[in-house]
Amino acid sequence: MKNNKHQTLLIIDFGSQVTKLIARRLREKKIYCEIHPYQKISHSFLKTISPKAIILSGGPKSVNEQHSPKVNSIIYKLGIPILGICYGQQLMMHQLGGKVQNSKFSSEFGRAFLKLKKETKLLKGWFNTSKEVVWMSHGDHVSKIAPGFEVFAISKNAPHAVVADTKRNFYGVQFHPEVHHTPKGILLFENFLKIACFKGDWTMQAYKKEMIQNIKDIVKKDKVICGISGGVDSTVTATLLHKAINKQLTCIFVNHGFLRKNEEKEVLKMFKNNIKIPLIYADESALFMKELKGVADPEVKRKK
Amino acid sequence: MYPDVIESVSVNEQISETIKSHHNVGGLPKKMGLKLIEPLREIFKDEVRNLGKELGISKEFINRHPFPGPGLAIRCPGEITKQKIEILRDADHIFIDQIKKFGIYDEIWQAFAAILPVKTVGVMGDKRTYEFACTLRAVTSVDGMTADYYAFDHEFLKDTSTRIINEVRGINRVTYDITSKPPGTIEWE
Numbered sequence: 001m002k003n004n005k006h007q008t009l010l011i012i013d014f015g016s017q018v019t020k021l022i023a024r025r026l027r028e029k030k031i032y033c034e035i036h037p038y039q040k041i042s043h044s045f046l047k048t049i050s051p052k053a054i055i056l057s058g059g060p061k062s063v064n065e066q067h068s069p070k071v072n073s074i075i076y077k078l079g080i081p082i083l084g085i086c087y088g089q090q091l092m093m094h095q096l097g098g099k100v101q102n103s104k105f106s107s108e109f110g111r112a113f114l115k116l117k118k119e120t121k122l123l124k125g126w127f128n129t130s131k132e133v134v135w136m137s138h139g140d141h142v143s144k145i146a147p148g149f150e151v152f153a154i155s156k157n158a159p160h161a162v163v164a165d166t167k168r169n170f171y172g173v174q175f176h177p178e179v180h181h182t183p184k185g186i187l188l189f190e191n192f193l194k195i196a197c198f199k200g201d202w203t204m205q206a207y208k209k210e211m212i213q214n215i216k217d218i219v220k221k222d223k224v225i226c227g228i229s230g231g232v233d234s235t236v237t238a239t240l241l242h243k244a245i246n247k248q249l250t251c252i253f254v255n256h257g258f259l260r261k262n263e264e265k266e267v268l269k270m271f272k273n274n275i276k277i278p279l280i281y282a283d284e285s286a287l288f289m290k291e292l293k294g295v296a297d298p299e300v301k302r303k304k
Numbered sequence: 305m306y307p308d309v310i311e312s313v314s315v316n317e318q319i320s321e322t323i324k325s326h327h328n329v330g331g332l333p334k335k336m337g338l339k340l341i342e343p344l345r346e347i348f349k350d351e352v353r354n355l356g357k358e359l360g361i362s363k364e365f366i367n368r369h370p371f372p373g374p375g376l377a378i379r380c381p382g383e384i385t386k387q388k389i390e391i392l393r394d395a396d397h398i399f400i401d402q403i404k405k406f407g408i409y410d411e412i413w414q415a416f417a418a419i420l421p422v423k424t425v426g427v428m429g430d431k432r433t434y435e436f437a438c439t440l441r442a443v444t445s446v447d448g449m450t451a452d453y454y455a456f457d458h459e460f461l462k463d464t465s466t467r468i469i470n471e472v473r474g475i476n477r478v479t480y481d482i483t484s485k486p487p488g489t490i491e492w493e
């Protein structure tokens with residue numbers, strides 16, 4: 001389901017557990033963004049997405065390892081702002097001529113304090129006091145910055161905690177602005193979005209309209225089955241589908257025997273009276289109980 | 305949704321690890337002769353709720369706690385039996401009823417009971433009992449990605465434990481799960 005009407009920010013993922021939180025923070029700011037793994041980045045791919053800015057995520061590897069993830073360096077030639085976070089910063093330095101090191105004194109995990117070296121647009125609104133709390137999680141650190149870059153802030157074990165090439169609008173931070181434990185993280189994203197001239201044009205209202213159109217385009221004259229559990233997700237999905245394709249939609253609610261007390265009655269009542277979408281009900285609790293007999297392993301259970 | 309996607313298949317399987325497979329992600333048969341439409345794949349739970357509001361679904365329904373597709377089956381560690389599910393269903397019902405009664409339903413992201421695969425000794429009416437233990441779980445969260453356990457009043461816990469043990473046959477011990485996510489997950493399985 002593609003979306004080309006909005007200004008797009010591309011998040012390139014290097015496998016961090018918190019990459020999704022970057023998207024989360026940006027969505028709060030009404031920014032349309034997409035997360036894609038680093039291997040996918042090619043000239044033609046970038047052309048399709050046509051991003052207005054790029055964020056490079058963190059990741060568990062070291063850029064000095066032979067098979068560590070490297071992104072196609074054409075991203076540095078697009079003339080758009082780039083923000084590298086943690087591994088993303090290290091990779092940017094590595095690819096643009098800097099150096100990354102691992103030593104006993106180069107790691108920081110958890111809370112760290114950032115000290116300002118020089119004012120930058122990226123940290124506007126930070127440093128009301130002399131230091132700011134940030135959340136770090138790194139083994140390596142940048143030991144030599146790439147040509148064209150300057151250091152704007154430091155921490156105890158990251159001498160290049162915030163670096164930037166303000167001419168090309170390339171920024172790198174060693175800490176994680178996307179986690180709540182970096183209290184001013186959102187402000188950093190806001191500043192970056194300002195640098196990249198984003199308008200903030202992505203809202204749920206727009207998403208609804210686009211999804212309805214998308215569904216129509218995909219389904220055409222076909223028929224669609226929607227499984228209902230009675231939860232918020234499946235109900236929202238059903239309502240959205242119903243708005244888009246009306247009678248081409250059939251909703252089915254299977255009782256697998258593991259529902260909460262009175263749940264089946266409540267769901268049926270709600271679909272009839274409030275949602276007003278026809279619903280087919282099937283009680284298959286005996287079948288599910290039979291299939292799960294003797295199964296104790298949680299992964300097997302979930303997949304049965 | 306996004307939290308489901310991240311817990312199941314990471315964008316890069318080579319690099320990050322699967323935490324647990326999610327029923328909403330990749331749990332479908334490989335060959336089913338059908339095409340898949342997933343309009344909520346790219347949005348978060350609270351965004352799903354906003355979308356629901358945008359679609360005119362009633363607020364009361366939108367604010368319901370999340371409930372997993374496999375339902376009570378993943379709140380019953382070990383082998384599932386009909387008897388255990390029935391015990392669990394009653395305990396869970398009382399717990400949620402208590403939360404609503406105390407007016408704290410909307411402060412909690414998700415709350416449920418789980419039945420533990422262990423029987424312990426108790427004493428009820430001067431008689432020895434040997435029944436299942438259950439645990440209560442209630443967490444606060446913004447988007448389901450991280451969560452903290454909810455700090456109930458002791459009055460609430462006392463009242464709820466008494467109700468569960470008095471009203472549900474088959475449970476003689478109630479515990480409260482105080483693990484955050486991470487390191488725990490919200491559900492038990």
